[in-house]
Amino acid sequence: MIPFLDLKKINEPYETAFQEKxxxxxxNGWYILGKEVExxxxxxxxxxxxxxxxxxxxxxxxxxxxxxxxxxxxKLQKGDEVIVPANTYIAxxxxxxxxDLVPVLVEPKLETYNINPDLIQEKITPKTKAILAVxxxxxxxxxxxxxxxxxxxxxxxxxxxxxxxxxxxGNSNILKSQIPNDKDDQKSKIYNLKSAIAYSFxxxxxxxxxxxxxxxxxxxxxxxxxxxxxxxxxSEQKYHNEYIGVxxxxxxxxxxxxxxxxxxxxxxxxxxxxxxxxxLSEIKNDKIILPFWDFLENxxxxxxxxxxxxxxALQQYLTDNQIQTIIHYPIPPHQxxxxxxxxxxxxxxxxxxxxxxxxxxxxxxxxxxxxxxIIRILNQY
Ligand SMILES: *Cc1c(COP(=O)(O)O)cnc(C)c1O
Numbered sequence: 001m002i003p004f005l006d007l008k009k010i011n012e013p014y015e016t017a018f019q020e021k022x023x024x025x026x027x028n029g030w031y032i033l034g035k036e037v038e039x040x041x042x043x044x045x046x047x048x049x050x051x052x053x054x055x056x057x058x059x060x061x062x063x064x065x066x067x068x069x070x071x072x073x074x075k076l077q078k079g080d081e082v083i084v085p086a087n088t089y090i091a092x093x094x095x096x097x098x099x100d101l102v103p104v105l106v107e108p109k110l111e112t113y114n115i116n117p118d119l120i121q122e123k124i125t126p127k128t129k130a131i132l133a134v135x136x137x138x139x140x141x142x143x144x145x146x147x148x149x150x151x152x153x154x155x156x157x158x159x160x161x162x163x164x165x166x167x168x169x170g171n172s173n174i175l176k177s178q179i180p181n182d183k184d185d186q187k188s189k190i191y192n193l194k195s196a197i198a199y200s201f202x203x204x205x206x207x208x209x210x211x212x213x214x215x216x217x218x219x220x221x222x223x224x225x226x227x228x229x230x231x232x233x234x235s236e237q238k239y240h241n242e243y244i245g246v247x248x249x250x251x252x253x254x255x256x257x258x259x260x261x262x263x264x265x266x267x268x269x270x271x272x273x274x275x276x277x278x279x280l281s282e283i284k285n286d287k288i289i290l291p292f293w294d295f296l297e298n299x300x301x302x303x304x305x306x307x308x309x310x311x312x313a314l315q316q317y318l319t320d321n322q323i324q325t326i327i328h329y330p331i332p333p334h335q336x337x338x339x340x341x342x343x344x345x346x347x348x349x350x351x352x353x354x355x356x357x358x359x360x361x362x363x364x365x366x367x368x369x370x371x372x373x374i375i376r377i378l379n380q381y
Contacts, residue, residue: 002361002370004324007203009365011210014260018210021256033232033249036256043262044215048197052224054216055250056231059162059200060091060098062214063132065248066158066196067099069226070130072243075156076101080129083155085115085141086334086350088134092160093333095198096132104128105334105342107349111292113137113305113357116349117145121153130156135164137328138206138272138302139293147195162200162214163302165207166269196223201258206272206302207265209254268364272301275362275371279304282375287314289356303328307356314381315358321377326359 011018021036028034037055045053056062070076078100084092086105096103104123109116113136120131131150133141143159150157161167201213216227226243229236234245276299280290289307293299305328308314318325332354334342360374 001322001324002366002374004326004359004361005204005363006365007208010208010363014257017260018257021260022253025253025256031252034252036252036259037250040250040255040258040262041215043259044199045217047262047265048217050197050217051219051221052217054218054224054227054231055255056214056216056227057248057250058212059160059198059202059205059214060095061231061246061248062198062200062216063092063095063158063160064098065227065230065246066198066216066218066223067096067101067130068230069196069223070156071099072226072230073222076129079127081125081127082158083115083120083123083128083131085134085136086347087113087332087353088136088160089162089329090333090336090338091162092132092134093339101130102127103132105345105347105350107347108136108353110349110352112139112142113291113353114139114141115146117142117149120146120149124149124153124155128153128155130158132158132160134160135167137291137305138164138167138300139291140164140167140298157195159195159197161197161217162202162205164300165199165205166265167300168297196220201254206269206300207258207261209251209257209261211251211254213250213254213258214248215250269300271364272362273299275366276301276304278371279360279362279375283378285379285381287381288378301362303359304362305357305359307353308358309356311356311358317381318377323374323377324361327357328359329357330354 041053041055056065081102081104082096083106084103085108087108093103106115106119106123108114131146133146135141147157196216196218199215201207201209218224230243230245231248233241234243235241287308291305315325332350333339334345334347
C-alpha cells in the first residue's frame with residue numbers, strides 16, 4: 001500500500017538529532033519558554049522576513065490569539081464580522097467564533113479552491129472589520145486583490161497559513177514579502193496593512209513537529225507585544241497580568257524539533273512541487289480534473305487535490321490498487337451539525353468541491369517510482 005502520508009518516514013532522518021535535542025533539553029532542565037522556543041521564534045521570523053514570530057500551542061490558538069490581540073488593541077470588537085472562505089478547514093471558522101466574532105462565508109473559486117475575491121465586496125456590511133484569507137491546500141489566496149479590498153474598506157487582513165509554510169508570491173503579506181522602498185506607492189500601503197499570519201506545526205503540515213505547535217508571524221509591533229503576553233496568561237512580567245490571557249505556549253521540546261526541521265523546509269517544498277509537476281503533466285484522464293497551478297512559488301502543495309464526478313468509485317479503484325487517498329474535506333462547514341443555523345444556506349461551489357475532491361499522496365518522501373505507479377493507475381481508470 002502506498003500510504004497517503006508516511007509521517008514516520010518523513011521524521012526518520014531526524015531520529016538521532018531529535019534524541020540529542022531531547023538530551024539537551026533534559027540537561028538544561030528548562031521546559032517552558034526556554035532557549036529552543038526563543039531560537040525558533042527568531043529563525044522562523046527571519047525565514048518569513050517578518051519582524052516577529054510568537055510561538056503558541058497550535059494553529060487554532062494562533063488564529064484565536066490574533067483576533068483576541070486585535071480586540072485588546074481596540075481594532076476589533078465582539079460581534080464584528082469576519083469574511084472567511086466557505087470551504088476552509090473548520091478550524092478557521094471555529095477560531096473566529098472563539099474570539100466572539102461572526103464568520104461570514106464567501107464562496108471559493110472552483111479552479112483554485114481559494115476564496116473568490118470578486119464575491120467579497122457584496123458580503124461587506126458596516127459590521128465587517130476583517131478578512132481571514134486561507135491559503136488552502138498550500139496555494140496562496142489572491143492576496144493582491146484581497147489586500148486592495150481591505151484597504152478600500154478599512155478592514156484588517158489575517159492569513160491562515162496552516163497549510164502554506166514557505167509559499168511566496170505577489171503582494172502577499174506572507175513569507176519573504178518584499179518591503180517596498182517607496183513608502184507612498186500602493187504596494188507599500190498594502191505592506192503597511194501589517195497583517196498577521198497564523199501557522200500550525202501539526203505533524204502532517206509542511207513544517208510539522210511531533211505534537212501540537214503553532215505560531216503567529218507579524219510586522220505589527222503592538223500586536224506582537226499583546227500576543228506574547230496573551231499566550232502566557234496575559235502576563236509579560238511574571239505574576240503581573242495585563243490582559244485576560246490563556247495558556248498557549250509553543251512547547252520547548254517541539255520548538256527544538258522544529259529548529260532541526262526548518263532548514264529543510266524549502267527543499268521539502270521543492271520535492272512536493274516536483275511531484276505536482278509530474279502529476280500535472282503526466283496524468284491524462286478525461287474523468288479527472290487536475291488542480292490549477294501557474295508554476296510559481298505561490299504553491300507548496302500541502303495537498304494535491306483532484307476533482308472527479310464519481311469520487312467514491314475512483315477512491316475505491318485506487319484503494320483496490322494499493323493507493324491510499326483522503327478527502328479534504330467530505331462535509332462543508334455550513335452543513336456540519338455543529339452549525340445548525342447554517343444548514344439551510346446554499347453554497348453551490350463549496351458543495352461541489354466537497355462532493356468531488358480527492359487528495360492524492362504527495363510528500364517529500366514519496367518516491368519517483370511510487371509517483372509513476374500512481375500516474376499509471378490513474379491513467380488506466
Ligand atoms: C491545520 C489547520 C488549522 C489548525 O491547526 P492546528 O494546529 O491543528 O490547531 C487551521 N487552519 C487550517 C487551514 C488548517 O489546515
